[in-house]
Amino acid sequence: xxxxxxxxxxxxxxxxxxxxxxxxxxxxxxxxxxxxxxxxxxxxxxxxxxxxxxxxxxxxxxxxxxxxxxxxxxxxxxxxxxxxxxxxxxxxxxxxxxxxxxxxxxxxxxxxxxxxxxxxxxxxxxxxxxxxxxxxxxxxxxxxxxxxxxxxxxxxxxx
Amino acid sequence: xxxxxxxxxxxxxxxxxxxxxxxxxxxxxxxxxxxxxxxxxxxxxxxxxxxxxxxxxxxxxxxxxxxxxxxxxxxxxxxxxxxxxxxxxxxxxxxxxxxxxxxxxxxxxxxxxxxxxxxxxxxxxxxxxxxxxxxxxxxxxxxxxxxxxxxxxxxxxxxxxxxxxxxxxxxxxxxxxxxxxxxxxxxxxxxxxxxxxxxxxxxxxxxxxxxxxxxxxxxxxxxxxxxxxxxxxxxxxxxxxxxxxxxxxxxxxxxxxxxxxxxxxxxxxxxxxxxxxxxxxxxxxxxxxxxxxxxxxxxxxxxxxxxxxxxxxxxxxxxxxxxxxxxxxxxxxxxxxxxxxxxxxxxxxxxxxxxxxxxxxxxxxxxxxxxxxxxxxxxxxxxxxxxxxxxxxxxxxxxxxxxxxxxxxxxxxxxxxxxxxxxxxxxxxxxxxxxxxxxxxxxxxxxxxxxxxxxxxxxxxxxxxxxxxxxxxxxxxxxxxxxxxxxxxxxxxxxxxxxxxxxxxxxxxxx
Numbered sequence: 001x002x003x004x005x006x007x008x009x010x011x012x013x014x015x016x017x018x019x020x021x022x023x024x025x026x027x028x029x030x031x032x033x034x035x036x037x038x039x040x041x042x043x044x045x046x047x048x049x050x051x052x053x054x055x056x057x058x059x060x061x062x063x064x065x066x067x068x069x070x071x072x073x074x075x076x077x078x079x080x081x082x083x084x085x086x087x088x089x090x091x092x093x094x095x096x097x098x099x100x101x102x103x104x105x106x107x108x109x110x111x112x113x114x115x116x117x118x119x120x121x122x123x124x125x126x127x128x129x130x131x132x133x134x135x136x137x138x139x140x141x142x143x144x145x146x147x148x149x150x151x152x153x154x155x156x157x158x159x
Numbered sequence: 160x161x162x163x164x165x166x167x168x169x170x171x172x173x174x175x176x177x178x179x180x181x182x183x184x185x186x187x188x189x190x191x192x193x194x195x196x197x198x199x200x201x202x203x204x205x206x207x208x209x210x211x212x213x214x215x216x217x218x219x220x221x222x223x224x225x226x227x228x229x230x231x232x233x234x235x236x237x238x239x240x241x242x243x244x245x246x247x248x249x250x251x252x253x254x255x256x257x258x259x260x261x262x263x264x265x266x267x268x269x270x271x272x273x274x275x276x277x278x279x280x281x282x283x284x285x286x287x288x289x290x291x292x293x294x295x296x297x298x299x300x301x302x303x304x305x306x307x308x309x310x311x312x313x314x315x316x317x318x319x320x321x322x323x324x325x326x327x328x329x330x331x332x333x334x335x336x337x338x339x340x341x342x343x344x345x346x347x348x349x350x351x352x353x354x355x356x357x358x359x360x361x362x363x364x365x366x367x368x369x370x371x372x373x374x375x376x377x378x379x380x381x382x383x384x385x386x387x388x389x390x391x392x393x394x395x396x397x398x399x400x401x402x403x404x405x406x407x408x409x410x411x412x413x414x415x416x417x418x419x420x421x422x423x424x425x426x427x428x429x430x431x432x433x434x435x436x437x438x439x440x441x442x443x444x445x446x447x448x449x450x451x452x453x454x455x456x457x458x459x460x461x462x463x464x465x466x467x468x469x470x471x472x473x474x475x476x477x478x479x480x481x482x483x484x485x486x487x488x489x490x491x492x493x494x495x496x497x498x499x500x501x502x503x504x505x506x507x508x509x510x511x512x513x514x515x516x517x518x519x520x521x522x523x524x525x526x527x528x529x530x531x532x533x534x535x536x537x538x539x540x541x542x543x544x545x546x547x548x549x550x551x552x553x554x555x556x557x558x559x560x561x562x563x564x565x566x567x568x569x570x571x572x573x574x575x576x577x578x579x580x581x582x583x584x585x586x587x588x589x590x591x592x593x594x595x596x597x598x599x600x601x602x603x604x605x606x607x608x609x610x611x612x613x614x615x616x617x618x619x620x621x622x623x624x625x626x627x628x629x630x631x632x633x634x635x636x637x638x639x640x641x642x643x644x645x646x647x648x649x650x651x652x653x654x655x656x657x658x659x660x661x662x663x664x665x666x667x668x669x670x
Contacts, residue, residue, distance in 0.1 A: 083664055091622055097660065098616040126615040127484065128643030129636050 007076040007087065013117040014135040018068030020113065026064040033057050075134040079144055082151065084124065086131055100151045102126040108141060124148075163230035163241075167291045169273040170229075174222035176267075181218045185211045231287060233301065236309055238278065240285045255309050256280040259440070259454035260299050264292075266448040278302070350441075350515055351504055353432035361429065361506035364470045366602060367421030368414070375417055432505055436519065441503065455501050457519055459483045461613045461637050462646070464500070465512070468603035479504040479512050482609075484638045499640030525608055528597035530586040535628045536650025540578035545571045577601070585648060587655075589662055594635070596646050607646045609637055617663050618645070619656055631656040635663070 033053050040049055074090040083099045107130070109121040120141045122133040136144070179186065189211055198204045221244065229242040237251040261277040268274060273289040276298065290298070353361070392405055430447035441455040460481045467477040481501045504512050513525055552567035581599045588595050592611040597604065618634040625631060633656045634647030 093621045093626075095619040096616060097618075097663070099664070102615050126636075126638070128615050128638035128641075131616065 007078045007085075008140075009076055010072060010135040011119065011137045011140075013119055013137075015068060015072040017113060017117055017119060017135060018071050022064040022068050026060055029060050030057065077133050077136075079147070084131070086133060096131050098124060098126060098131050100148050103148055103152060106145055106148060108145075161233055163232045164294070166226055166229050166287065167273050167289050167294065169268065169271045169291075170226040170289045171223055172267065172271075173273075173289055174226055175219060177222050178215055178219035182211065182215050185214060233305060236305070238285075238302065240287070250283070250285050252278060252280055252283065252285060254302060254305050257302060257306065258456055258459075260302065261451075261453045262295060263452070264446075264450045269448070269450065347435055347437040347442075349433065350436050350519075351432075351434040351507065353429065353445075353506060357506055358426055358429060358432070360474070360476070362422040362425035364468065364474065364476070365421065365425045366468060366470070367425045368418045369421075371417040371421030371424060372414070375413070375420060379413070429505055434503060441519070443501075443503070453501070455481060455483060455503070457481075460520065461639065462607050462609035462644075463516060463520065463523065463525070464608075465606040466600075466603060467509075467605075470603075471506075472604065475508055476506055477509045477512055478502060478506060479516055482607075482637060482639050482644060484640065499642070499644070523608060523610070524590050524593055526588055526590050526593075526595060528586040528588045528595045528606065530584050530597065532582045532585055532648070532650060533630065533652055534582060536630060537578055537582050539630075539650055540581055541571065541574035544574055587648060587659075589659070594659075594662075596635075596648060598646075598648065609635070609646070611663065613637055614663060615643060617660060618647070619660070625650070629653045633659060 033056070036053055037050065039045070040053070070090050074088060076087040076089060078085040078087075082101070083097055086096045088094045103124055104127055105125050107123045107125060109123075110119070114120060114135070118138045119135045120138050122136050122141050122144070123130045124133070189208060224244045225242060228244060229240070231238070231240045233239070233254070234251075236254050238254055238257065239252075240250045242248050257278055257280050259277075259279045261279070263275045263277075264273070265275070268289060272292045274292050274295040275289055276287040276295045278285055278287070287295075287298075392409075396405070398404070398408070427447045428449075429445050432445040433443070435442040435444075439457050441457060442452065443455065444450065444452045460483055462482040464480045464482060465477055466480060471477060479502075481503055482499055483501055484499065504515065507515075517523075517525060548567045548570055552563045555563045577599070584597065584604065585599050586597050594609060594611065596607045598607070599605075615636045615638055618636065620632040620634075621630070629652065630650045631653050632647065632649045633651060634645040636643050636645055638644075
């Protein structure tokens with residue numbers, strides 16, 4: 001596989017998914033805030049609270065707008081010959097490396113929405129921790145699984 | 160042993176204690192809030208205690224039934240524990256896989272001769288709470304016999320050490336010699352025994368004062384109505400009239416008491432600490448009232464950690480811990496092997512410790528780390544908490560007291576001193592496939608030694624500021640108990656981290 005060495009992003013559908021999830025969360029938060037504001041006016045709570053509610057709502061809106069974009073554009077993964085690498089590259093940069101030989105099992109999670117977008121949440125579980133991949137295309141996930149298990153087949157690592 | 164066995168009758172007493180434990184919150188609420196102005200004539204006042212009693216009875220009866228329904232036996236090559244009231248639970252442990260048999264004996268158990276026995280395999284375990292001492296010895300003996308029988312049958316040498324036992328060290332480990340004679344019998348060697356002089360010194364330098372203080376102060380707070388404070392203050396009043404002196408004296412008395420109590424706690428807990436090597440297992444036994452006996456398989460050690468407090472460094476003493484794995488969780492909160500960090504040598508001269516440990520782990524080298532970190536990381540250790548402290552101090556100052564800035568200043572000074580120590584004394588060193596990381600913690604030094612093939616993963620963290628000064632944080636993840644432990648250093652030169660990364664990835668596959 002020649003593009004093994006390249007850092008990969010999630011497929012473009014992932015962005016859509018992130019926006020959907022954030023949007024839904026924002027709507028939920030909006031409803032909660034509206035209820036709070038109603039209670040605030042009804043029971044005559046401390047006046048200053050309204051600014052806090054509105055401030056939080058604006059922060060949430062900003063996050064809902066920017067968060068998914070950042071998440072999509074700054075998360076990478078790379079599958080190398082015998083190890084994987086996951087990078088979150090925005091302000092707080094974090095790079096995780098795990099060798100294949102440490103794998104105990106691979107977990108795939110999806111929900112109806114992810115399934116429709118043919119995406120999957122993949123995580124690799126070792127004896128003590130797990131690394132979560134950025135959203136992957138179902139086919140990529142399957143290739144990854146088969147390469148990992150090919151690598152592990154017949155091997156006798158002490159994990 | 161081959162027919163179903165019951166638990167010791169003392170288990171019912173344990174059942175009461177367990178039931179109390181389960182309802183502790185309700186009972187405390189009742190005693191703290193209601194007992195004082197309890198109206199014995201009012202019939203409605205009995206509702207709440209009635210509810211508590213019903214809850215208590217329910218959980219007690221559940222415990223009793225559970226104990227009553229618990230049976231254990233050996234069937235073919237499995238140790239089976241069946242329990243449960245409505246939902247029957249059955250656990251089968253493959254005897255060949257049984258690795259450790261740990262016992263612990265609380266004070267009640269010591270009086271009546273009961274034992275809490277834990278049987279563990281690498282992946283799972285079960286607990287017999289409580290069996291009689293004789294029964295426990297018998298179970299251990301039978302399991303060992305069975306193991307040697309099985310391993311003999313299968314010509315397995317893997318579990319050899321498990322089957323071995325020594326007669327003198329503990330009578331519980333007696334083994335019928337018929338089978339074991341055939342195999343080479345590793346000697347059980349007494350590695351370490353904590354004598355009382357050292358135990359005292361250990362307790363005095365233990366820093367358990369904090370623990371004691373934390374336990375004592377709520378008790379004192381709770382009893383503050385009962386304690387005759389005026390006797391106390393009257394005594395001090397004769398010395399000085401100034402309030403500040405009285406407060407200082409009171410605080411120092413409390414601290415002194417905490418220190419004494421803390422020392423006693425440590426002495427009681429670690430009384431008669433003995434380490435015995437038994438094949439590739441370590442047998443550790445300690446405690447005065449609650450005697451614990453635990454077994455640590457040395458082949459499951461993921462990392463060796465040396466912890467040395469600043470105070471103990473002055474005396475040249477140190478303590479050594481093993482980080483081990485275990486896949487089961489939640490058998491028992493007191494189980495020391497479950498959190499994965501097992502103390503092996505609690506208090507020992509440094510050179511002697513490494514002599515012992517080198518014998519235990521012959522494939523590890525235990526070289527000292529190269530100390531010293533780049534000075535460009537110096538201010539990074541303290542500026543963030545300092546800013547937070549100043550903000551908190553400013554808020555408190557605004558609403559309340561002016562002298563909080565003094566406290567904040569002292570804390571910041573301590574942080575700065577600590578940063579200096581971190582820069583000066585932390586470091587790392589790679590020696591072939593072994594890495595040692597030396598951290599400076601809040602109270603002391605921590606050296607972690609581990610092999611490359613025990614590493615689960617690596618993490619590198621940076622942010623734009625760190626990139627600008629060419630620094631990076633790294634963490635190696637090591638399996639610990641059912642979870643993990645991250646061992647790493649902050650603010651390393653980037654080249655070092657790159658080097659570590661390639662060291663980790665280079666790895667010879669041990670096939």
